[in-house]
Amino acid sequence: MKKIMKFYSKSGMEYVYDNTTGLSFPSTSLMERVIQEVQGNLSEEETVERLKSDFNEEEILFWYNFVNKWSKFKAFSSTQAQISVEKPDAEDVKEWILREGLNQLTLCATEDCNFRCKYCIYSDNYEYSSGYSHKYMDFETAKKALDHYFSLLEEAKRYNPWREPAVGFYGGEPLLNFKLVKRCVEYIKKEYSNYKILYTITTNASLMNKEKADFLMQHNFGIAVSLDGPEEEHDRNRVYANGKGTFKDIMKKVSYVMEKGYEKISSLAIFDWKSDLFNLQEFFDREDVPRLTIISVVNTDMGCNYYKQFSKEDFQCHFEQMKKAKQHYVEYLIGNNLKKRTSVFDLLFGLSAARSIFQTPFVLDPSPIMPCTSSCIPGRKLYVDVDGRFHTCERINKAFPIGDVEKGLDFERIAEMMGNYFQHLDSCSNCGVRRMCDKCYCAFVTDKGFLSSSQVCKDVEASIANSLSDAFTIGEINPEFLENFSSNYNRTLKKLEFVED
Amino acid sequence: MYFRLNPECYFIKGSRCGAIYDLIEGNIYALDSEETKLVESCEKNVEKENKILENLKKLCLGNFYDKRAYIEKLRLGSPIEESQPGHPPQLNRAFLEINNSCNRNCWFCGYHGIKRSWGCMGCNKWNEDGETLTTERWKEIIDELKRLDCKDIFITGGDLILAWDKTMDILDYADGKFRKIYITLHEQSFSEKIVKYLTDKAQPIVQTEHLDSIQSEDSIFLLTVRPEEFKNRKDINSKKVMIDFVSEDFSSLPPDMPLTSKRKLAKESMYQFFHNIKYHPCIGNTLTISHTGKVLPCPMMRNHVLGNIRDRELYTLFENGKEEIDKFWNLTLDNIEKCRDCEFRYACNNCRALEEKLTGKLTGKRLCNYEPEEGKWL
Ligand code: SF4
Numbered sequence: 106m107k108k109i110m111k112f113y114s115k116s117g118m119e120y121v122y123d124n125t126t127g128l129s130f131p132s133t134s135l136m137e138r139v140i141q142e143v144q145g146n147l148s149e150e151e152t153v154e155r156l157k158s159d160f161n162e163e164e165i166l167f168w169y170n171f172v173n174k175w176s177k178f179k180a181f182s183s184t185q186a187q188i189s190v191e192k193p194d195a196e197d198v199k200e201w202i203l204r205e206g207l208n209q210l211t212l213c214a215t216e217d218c219n220f221r222c223k224y225c226i227y228s229d230n231y232e233y234s235s236g237y238s239h240k241y242m243d244f245e246t247a248k249k250a251l252d253h254y255f256s257l258l259e260e261a262k263r264y265n266p267w268r269e270p271a272v273g274f275y276g277g278e279p280l281l282n283f284k285l286v287k288r289c290v291e292y293i294k295k296e297y298s299n300y301k302i303l304y305t306i307t308t309n310a311s312l313m314n315k316e317k318a319d320f321l322m323q324h325n326f327g328i329a330v331s332l333d334g335p336e337e338e339h340d341r342n343r344v345y346a347n348g349k350g351t352f353k354d355i356m357k358k359v360s361y362v363m364e365k366g367y368e369k370i371s372s373l374a375i376f377d378w379k380s381d382l383f384n385l386q387e388f389f390d391r392e393d394v395p396r397l398t399i400i401s402v403v404n405t406d407m408g409c410n411y412y413k414q415f416s417k418e419d420f421q422c423h424f425e426q427m428k429k430a431k432q433h434y435v436e437y438l439i440g441n442n443l444k445k446r447t448s449v450f451d452l453l454f455g456l457s458a459a460r461s462i463f464q465t466p467f468v469l470d471p472s473p474i475m476p477c478t479s480s481c482i483p484g485r486k487l488y489v490d491v492d493g494r495f496h497t498c499e500r501i502n503k504a505f506p507i508g509d510v511e512k513g514l515d516f517e518r519i520a521e522m523m524g525n526y527f528q529h530l531d532s533c534s535n536c537g538v539r540r541m542c543d544k545c546y547c548a549f550v551t552d553k554g555f556l557s558s559s560q561v562c563k564d565v566e567a568s569i570a571n572s573l574s575d576a577f578t579i580g581e582i583n584p585e586f587l588e589n590f591s592s593n594y595n596r597t598l599k600k601l602e603f604v605e606d
Numbered sequence: 607m608y609f610r611l612n613p614e615c616y617f618i619k620g621s622r623c624g625a626i627y628d629l630i631e632g633n634i635y636a637l638d639s640e641e642t643k644l645v646e647s648c649e650k651n652v653e654k655e656n657k658i659l660e661n662l663k664k665l666c667l668g669n670f671y672d673k674r675a676y677i678e679k680l681r682l683g684s685p686i687e688e689s690q691p692g693h694p695p696q697l698n699r700a701f702l703e704i705n706n707s708c709n710r711n712c713w714f715c716g717y718h719g720i721k722r723s724w725g726c727m728g729c730n731k732w733n734e735d736g737e738t739l740t741t742e743r744w745k746e747i748i749d750e751l752k753r754l755d756c757k758d759i760f761i762t763g764g765d766l767i768l769a770w771d772k773t774m775d776i777l778d779y780a781d782g783k784f785r786k787i788y789i790t791l792h793e794q795s796f797s798e799k800i801v802k803y804l805t806d807k808a809q810p811i812v813q814t815e816h817l818d819s820i821q822s823e824d825s826i827f828l829l830t831v832r833p834e835e836f837k838n839r840k841d842i843n844s845k846k847v848m849i850d851f852v853s854e855d856f857s858s859l860p861p862d863m864p865l866t867s868k869r870k871l872a873k874e875s876m877y878q879f880f881h882n883i884k885y886h887p888c889i890g891n892t893l894t895i896s897h898t899g900k901v902l903p904c905p906m907m908r909n910h911v912l913g914n915i916r917d918r919e920l921y922t923l924f925e926n927g928k929e930e931i932d933k934f935w936n937l938t939l940d941n942i943e944k945c946r947d948c949e950f951r952y953a954c955n956n957c958r959a960l961e962e963k964l965t966g967k968l969t970g971k972r973l974c975n976y977e978p979e980e981g982k983w984l
């Protein structure tokens with residue numbers, strides 16, 4: 106039996122979320138009663154008869170018609186379809202990848218880094234991922250990866266001629282291997298000049314100099330700079346190996362690019378329970394700071410121990426501040442619309458509200474090869490590690506390679522990995538928020554395999570109800586804002602040629 | 607109290623009046639200017655109570671709430687996904703004109719330059735030179751369409767009977783590769799034997815001037831009529847019929863014609879509605895490949911050549927000509943003069959080829975008796 110999930114906006118308006126269509130509806134106790142009667146196959150007259158002592162007749166009729174209308178989409182039905190956990194067919198996976206995938210090839214230029222950020226995935230705080238190394242990708246490996254990517258694109262453009270392929274450089278700190286970045290770009294220019302490639306680089310910017318910056322700008326790189334906020338915030342986590350803060354150096358290096366008025370530079374920020382959000386909000390409004398495109402809280406996946414350093418009070422403090430910031434933002438939205446420059450609060454509250462509503466695929470059946478969760482089909486993009494193995498993305502650990510530069514992308518292996526993953530989705534068939542699920546592989550991986558969803562998903566319904574409640578609170582105040590947000594934001598990302606996960 | 611339309615009901619505003627589209631039932635409710643103002647302010651979450659609104663509630667289009675509500679509208683798929691750059695083209699239909707010869711001389715044939723309101727569904731021979739593509743090339747094109755995830759194909763001519771071996775060869779090759787295959791035949795080319803062969807393979811569209819002359823349960827009929835004769839035809843409502851109005855200039859049209867009157871508004875499916883918001887209702891996501899390999903937005907737009915794929919693959923046209931394709935595909939009625947002011951613009955059908963011929967403009971509009979400025983049907 107499917108439970109009805111209710112949530113309330115700040116104003117106390119009651120809504121019910123329907124997991125079959127992915128939509129939420131304003132609801133009343135009468136609506137719930139009518140749903141029960143319709144499920145019991147009662148006719149209009151019988152329903153009115155049963156309920157008219159407690160409710161107004163017109164009202165009963167409305168809800169009867171409403172629930173009936175929506176039953177065409179099986180909304181409010183008491184059961185939901187089981188998911189199929191069959192291993193997908195490798196041929197279908199291949200066809201999907203050729204049509205919808207291959208959006209970006211990301212090369213890990215080096216695993217080495219001149220920083221020792223405290224939350225870094227290579228730090229000791231993450232059990233299921235390996236530590237730093239001094240490995241660099243050599244050009245031979247990069248060349249093979251590029252050749253393979255372009256040979257796939259050559260076939261794939263027959264399935265999607267409108268793809269906008271991208272090549273990204275990632276690390277460690279990719280500027281430590283700037284030689285490689287340069288050689289790759291030159292190589293693509295020479296061998297694959299028939300493609301228009303978007304370049305991206307994710308960097309800590311500390312090694313930026315005039316030569317490198319000029320090169321990146323000349324080739325229209327989307328430059329994403331990891332920057333956590335003002336000095337005291339940033340330097341708390343982002344430090345050199347000797348423990349010294351990195352803020353001053355970064356701002357100096359970035360200023361060259363900013364002063365040129367280069368548009369395609371952006372900031373990526375990470376915060377934790379100690380961050381002062383109001384401070385961040387002010388900082389990222391500054392004109393001399395690259396505009397913020399992504400902000401996220403320190404990751405808790407992959408056996409993360411980072412949060413052990415904090416006390417209960419720290420969390421309480423953080424929680425209160427989030428509440429205050431949200432409140433502040435919601436008040437601001439009355440009569441205000443999206444500014445040109447997205448702020449910390451826009452991203453934290455506005456974007457997440459828009460996402461929690463519009464990321465959901467409504468009504469239509471999910472893709473037959475990915476029956477639920479938000480995991481992408483591996484091959485949607487490709488991440489190449491320093492040794493030339495392909496992975497699903499830069500965030501997932503190395504336990505699930507999906508091919509390598511010698512043998513190419515291995516579709517059979519991808520199908521197997523997906524099949525294996527599906528086997529672990531044991532609680533998804535009955536999950537009450539399946540259509541809104543935001544979990545991806547990263548939430549399930551260990552160094553050996555996948556955890557099952559019954560182990561990973563605790564309190565998911567409460568947490569989705571919370572984000573829906575926030576989103577609907579904003580929607581009640583400023584529906585246009587909410588509806589325009591996702592498209593505006595996507596346009597901004599596009600301008601920055603930023604390829605998002 | 608706050609009145610809000612239900613999630614499945616969209617309010618679309620014209621320059622004077624508005625309409626409510628009920629996407630589940632498929633009905634469209636035209637509002638007068640007063641009702642329009644009322645519903646518009648309700649949708650902006652302004653408090654209102656009124657008899658008109660109570661009636662809308664009786665129709666199950668909306669309800670009263672004692673607080674401001676956010677109504678999450680019915681949508682299909684994920685709006686965020688679709689707005690990602692680099693999304694593949696959504697090719698819904700392709701017309702394949704696999705031959706261009708015919709021994710008949712129908713008065714309504716495209717050959718004579720006469721204007722047809724649904725000529726794409728019929729056959730036409732064209733006064734165009736050039737060698738017809740080989741069967742082998744057509745088979746490659748079928749594979750190319752399949753890779754582009756084309757949903758439906760329409761196989762048309764000329765008289766396909768004159769090249770029946772080729773037709774069968776191509777049909778057999780396409781069998782099972784698409785959601786649906788349609789094939790157009792003139793009634794005289796249509797026979798028991800052919801019906802049998804086509805069963806489970808393709809949906810025949812039979813072009814005819816007289817409905818009574820043929821018996822076939824499973825066929826769709828395309829009836830060609832002169833507009834001035836339409837009123838006297840008694841046979842029309844009996845079968846699955848599409849009406850193809852044919853005329854030199856469509857100058858004097860009797861009133862109450864499906865071409866110009868209220869009857870032009872289709873019962874709206876939610877799929878069509880979401881399509882129409884982004885694309886032209888008809889030429890959006892459609893392509894035509896002429897017998898010589900020319901690629902056209904639609905079979906009747908002979909002057910807009912997007913390229914020729916005799917010697918190159920179809921995808922190259924997408925690769926290099928996105929803007930040119932989008933010019934036709936994204937031509938929603940928001941871009942058509944008159945229609946852009948009309949509240950019915952996402953439910954209205956619209957033969958662009960015919961309108962262009964009549965007005966000389968790709969975005970012109972002649973065939974419509976509605977006056978959006980006044981909110982009246984003439
Ligand atoms: S939230 Fe968890 S249980 Fe629900 S669908 Fe997602 S992975 Fe499955």
Ligand code: SF4
Nearest residue numbers: 708712715729730731
């Ligand atoms: S049968 Fe078709 S192609 Fe032949 S003359 Fe008639 S309309 Fe033209």
Ligand code: SF4
Nearest residue numbers: 945948951954974976
């Ligand atoms: S043709 Fe245009 S103006 Fe006329 S009813 Fe249709 S959309 Fe409205």
Ligand code: SF4
Nearest residue numbers: 726888904957958959
């Ligand atoms: S515009 Fe549409 S209806 Fe008109 S001829 Fe072209 S395809 Fe057919």
